Amino acid sequence: MLSIRNLSKTYDGGVQALTDVSFDVPDGQFLAIIGLSGSGKSTLLRCINRLVEPTSGTVLWDDVDVTAAGKAEIRYIRRQIGMVFQHFNLVHRSPVVTNILAGRLGYVNPAWSLINRFPKMDIDKAMHILERVGIADKAKVRADELSGGQQQRVGVARAMMQDPRMILADEPVASLDPVLAHSIMQYLERINREDKVTVLCSLHFLDLVHRYADRAIALNEGRLVFDGPPQEIDDARFKAIYGQDAERVG
Amino acid sequence: MPNASGKPPSPTRLARLGRALLVLFAIIFGFLIYAYGFQVTKVDLEETKSPRRQEQLFRILRALAQPDLIEYDQRETSARVPVFLPCPESGGLPGPVASLPSGPSITLDPGCGAAGERLTVTGEGFPAGADGRVYFVPPNGIQLSTADFRTDQGGSFTASVQLPERETPEAQTILAIARENTGAPRLTQNAHDTWDKIVETVFMALLGTTFGTIIAVPLSFLAARNLMKDVTGTVAALAVILIAIPVGAWLGASVWRVALAGTSAMASSPLATIAVAAAMLVVTGFALRWALPAEETVIPPRLLRQARSAVILVAGLLGLLAFVLISRLMVHAGAQLAGVLGVVAFVGTFITALGEVIEVLLGAIAIGAGAVLLAGTAGNLVRRVREAVSHQGGRQLDLALASLAGAVGAALLGAILEWLYRLQDARLTLYGPAIVGAGVGLLIAWRVGTADTFPVGLVVYNLTRTVLNVLRAVEPLIMVIVIAVWVGIGPFAGVLALSLHTVAALGKLFSEDVETISAGPLEAVTATGATRLQMIIYAVVPQIIPTYVSLTMYRWDINVRLSTIIGFAGGGGIGFLLQQNANLLNYRAASAQILAIALVVIAMDYLSSYLRQKAV
Numbered sequence: 001m002l003s004i005r006n007l008s009k010t011y012d013g014g015v016q017a018l019t020d021v022s023f024d025v026p027d028g029q030f031l032a033i034i035g036l037s038g039s040g041k042s043t044l045l046r047c048i049n050r051l052v053e054p055t056s057g058t059v060l061w062d063d064v065d066v067t068a069a070g071k072a073e074i075r076y077i078r079r080q081i082g083m084v085f086q087h088f089n090l091v092h093r094s095p096v097v098t099n100i101l102a103g104r105l106g107y108v109n110p111a112w113s114l115i116n117r118f119p120k121m122d123i124d125k126a127m128h129i130l131e132r133v134g135i136a137d138k139a140k141v142r143a144d145e146l147s148g149g150q151q152q153r154v155g156v157a158r159a160m161m162q163d164p165r166m167i168l169a170d171e172p173v174a175s176l177d178p179v180l181a182h183s184i185m186q187y188l189e190r191i192n193r194e195d196k197v198t199v200l201c202s203l204h205f206l207d208l209v210h211r212y213a214d215r216a217i218a219l220n221e222g223r224l225v226f227d228g229p230p231q232e233i234d235d236a237r238f239k240a241i242y243g244q245d246a247e248r249v250g
Numbered sequence: 251m252p253n254a255s256g257k258p259p260s261p262t263r264l265a266r267l268g269r270a271l272l273v274l275f276a277i278i279f280g281f282l283i284y285a286y287g288f289q290v291t292k293v294d295l296e297e298t299k300s301p302r303r304q305e306q307l308f309r310i311l312r313a314l315a316q317p318d319l320i321e322y323d324q325r326e327t328s329a330r331v332p333v334f335l336p337c338p339e340s341g342g343l344p345g346p347v348a349s350l351p352s353g354p355s356i357t358l359d360p361g362c363g364a365a366g367e368r369l370t371v372t373g374e375g376f377p378a379g380a381d382g383r384v385y386f387v388p389p390n391g392i393q394l395s396t397a398d399f400r401t402d403q404g405g406s407f408t409a410s411v412q413l414p415e416r417e418t419p420e421a422q423t424i425l426a427i428a429r430e431n432t433g434a435p436r437l438t439q440n441a442h443d444t445w446d447k448i449v450e451t452v453f454m455a456l457l458g459t460t461f462g463t464i465i466a467v468p469l470s471f472l473a474a475r476n477l478m479k480d481v482t483g484t485v486a487a488l489a490v491i492l493i494a495i496p497v498g499a500w501l502g503a504s505v506w507r508v509a510l511a512g513t514s515a516m517a518s519s520p521l522a523t524i525a526v527a528a529a530m531l532v533v534t535g536f537a538l539r540w541a542l543p544a545e546e547t548v549i550p551p552r553l554l555r556q557a558r559s560a561v562i563l564v565a566g567l568l569g570l571l572a573f574v575l576i577s578r579l580m581v582h583a584g585a586q587l588a589g590v591l592g593v594v595a596f597v598g599t600f601i602t603a604l605g606e607v608i609e610v611l612l613g614a615i616a617i618g619a620g621a622v623l624l625a626g627t628a629g630n631l632v633r634r635v636r637e638a639v640s641h642q643g644g645r646q647l648d649l650a651l652a653s654l655a656g657a658v659g660a661a662l663l664g665a666i667l668e669w670l671y672r673l674q675d676a677r678l679t680l681y682g683p684a685i686v687g688a689g690v691g692l693l694i695a696w697r698v699g700t701a702d703t704f705p706v707g708l709v710v711y712n713l714t715r716t717v718l719n720v721l722r723a724v725e726p727l728i729m730v731i732v733i734a735v736w737v738g739i740g741p742f743a744g745v746l747a748l749s750l751h752t753v754a755a756l757g758k759l760f761s762e763d764v765e766t767i768s769a770g771p772l773e774a775v776t777a778t779g780a781t782r783l784q785m786i787i788y789a790v791v792p793q794i795i796p797t798y799v800s801l802t803m804y805r806w807d808i809n810v811r812l813s814t815i816i817g818f819a820g821g822g823g824i825g826f827l828l829q830q831n832a833n834l835l836n837y838r839a840a841s842a843q844i845l846a847i848a849l850v851v852i853a854m855d856y857l858s859s860y861l862r863q864k865a866v
Binding site: 077080081 | 793
């Protein structure tokens with residue numbers, strides 16, 4: 001179980017991105033995080049694997065204090081947490097297969113990385129996952145030659161390479177059209193259902209939240225303003241999350 | 251004052267007046283600046299107009315237009331007549347004077363004259379269409395060139411000669427020599443020298459660029475803000491690392507020296523050496539394979555990790571020894587090969603040089619590895635000790651270690667001062683700095699506290715930047731003056747100066763490129779649990795390759811230009827030859843070198859832009 005306790009983050013410029021956020025995520029849950037742009041969703045996700053260093057509060061994962069982990073320990077924690085990004089964050093000039101193999105970097109010996117070597121079993125695993133996300137024929141293609149939807153599949157595949165116990169997805173479909181959005185969300189759903197991987201996914205569109213999430217939490221200006229099943233987001237709650245002037249789309 | 255309509259007119263007018271005055275002052279100021287500039291740079295348009303100066307300019311331009319590249323065998327045809335300067339008192343020989351009419355002959359009209367008077371020289375019987383020159387030969391025999399001529403179809407010519415200020419009662423001589431080119435054209439000695447030196451120049455640029463780039467690449471990562479800003483640590487760990495680095499470096503150097511001394515006897519029998527080195531490498535390979543498993547899903551127990559570290563250490567030592575043997579062997583074998591290879595003896599010399607380079611590199615690696623290993627071990631140890639002791643104890647440990655590190659660091663600086671200025675005063679170069687350093691260390695530890703937030707990355711970043719900026723401020727032409735004192739005048743000094751400047755220039759350009767790469771992949775790779783080194787290899791390097799290649803090509807281009815003139819300051823290459831010829835007023839020879847430089851630079855321009863297009 002993942003427990004977020006009184007998490008706050010103030011950036012160097014004085015921006016208060018998160019204020020006293022607390023919630024628990026049981027193993028195997030598909031949790032949607034909603035809120036306006038700038039409400040702190042990305043910061044929250046990055047505090048969980050400490051890509052962003054929280055100012056105060058703790059993140060406990062299976063009773064391990066992530067916020068207190070040392071440098072070697074945090075690497076061990078990170079390799080069990082896959083991450084999917086809005087802008088895919090692929091290395092454009094590297095081939096697809098190298099981008100996916102990067103998911104194993106937390107496991108392989110750094111000395112082997114010096115000579116750009118991955119074990120055979122990792123390469124096989126990468127090909128297998130490429131097949132699973134339907135782009136096996138693109139393995140040798142440069143990442144920036146793929147379409148947006150294919151690039152995000154590589155992003156998901158990279159997270160899958162980690163054999164993750166949890167996936168953090170930061171608006172994984174915000175740069176994609178609705179059809180592609182559903183296909184990417186279905187991959188995340190399958191990983192969640194079949195591999196029992198906990199998924200924390202920030203989303204913009206409420207219909208996606210309704211369709212895929214077990215539970216939703218909402219942030220507004222860094223504060224937790226909603227925590228419950230997606231069905232409970234009625235008009236009043238919607239205005240509390242998105243502001244009084246907001247109108248529902250989709 | 252605002253008037254009735256609310257507009258304040260007088261401030262506007264005032265402001266306009268003020269602006270006009272400001273412009274006026276700016277113009278006057280600019281005028282003064284340029285006036286002073288003309289004075290200090292001694293701009294003198296009269297000089298450029300004086301006929302004497304112009305004549306000199308034309309002479310040089312004509313020489314430059316005839317580069318000394320090709321020569322022919324020449325056949326000379328000459329004729330001479332006596333001449334009286336001034337005319338004899340007796341009044342004899344008033345009319346034309348002719349040489350003997352057999353073969354080529356010349357006639358003077360009149361046959362004598364006063365200094366400064368003009369005589370007409372008419373020649374006959376010379377080869378047709380030949381170039382020649384008329385000389386005045388005083389009794390000491392030195393030929394003074396007085397006029398040029400070219401013979402017509404019939405082998406005749408006419409030239410006008412002005413008599414020089416060399417009056418003597420004896421008969422002097424007018425000599426006409428016609429020169430004909432015979433046989434095939436061939437390259438002059440100057441052309442051969444120019445070719446040798448231009449080859450040397452191009453290779454100076456190549457080696458300087460290569461060495462400089464190899465050093466600049468890792469430095470550029472240290473000088474990139476986006477890679478360094480997140481590198482932080484605890485004061486205690488940093489303090490021991492600071493102490494451990496020089497100690498580790500010293501240990502590494504000692505190991506290297508012992509390895510060198512221990513292997514000096516073995517190089518005498520090559521076969522045995524090869525066998526021993528190969529065996530060592532095989533053992534090292536197997537040991538490393540065992541100690542560095544490709545991938546582990548669970549963290550191994552501590553005992554196993556310690557055993558692996560020990561094996562890696564031993565394997566590293568063994569590997570070092572093997573490579574020292576190999577380098578020894580290369581030095582030995584290269585020297586032998588150079589003796590038997592004949593024309594390609596330079597290959598043997600190169601192998602010897604390569605062996606020596608490997609030897610030096612191994613030393614550098616041993617020093618670096620010693621520093622890194624000891625620093626890493628010490629850092630780990632301190633971390634573990636800090637975890638074991640209480641918070642208060644940790645704080646005291648921080649303070650103690652920081653002041654110790656400060657003292658050691660400052661004492662090292664003091665040692666450098668002592669070495670540079672020979673102060674011979676331990677209070678100034680040892681105790682004083684140590685106490686100040688300890689105080690500074692204490693202060694830093696006090697301010698930072700126990701958190702691991704000391705921005706060591708930014709400190710390294712700023713240090714690297716400063717060193718690069720200072721190095722870049724010194725032109726390679728100036729660097730080579732110092733380096734030529736160290737390694738002697740010649741191309742090697744040029745290579746070192748070019749390398750040093752390339753490190754500075756490329757280090758900065760590379761690091762600026764690293765700072766512009768997109769942060770997304772860095773974040774993504776870090777999120778997989780990669781180490782910083784892995785992140786650099788898999789997220790940074792692929793992004794920077796095209797720009798690095800392009801910048802290196804560009805630098806090569808610049809280095810070719812620089813290497814053409816670095817010889818002026820003792821750096822070898824064609825500049826050395828050019829400067830010699832220019833100083834000897836041998837402008838036709840210098841012209842050949844200028845031409846060669848222009849051709850090479852133009853060729854490099856095209857080549858590098860072509861390769862850059864290919865690379866990106």
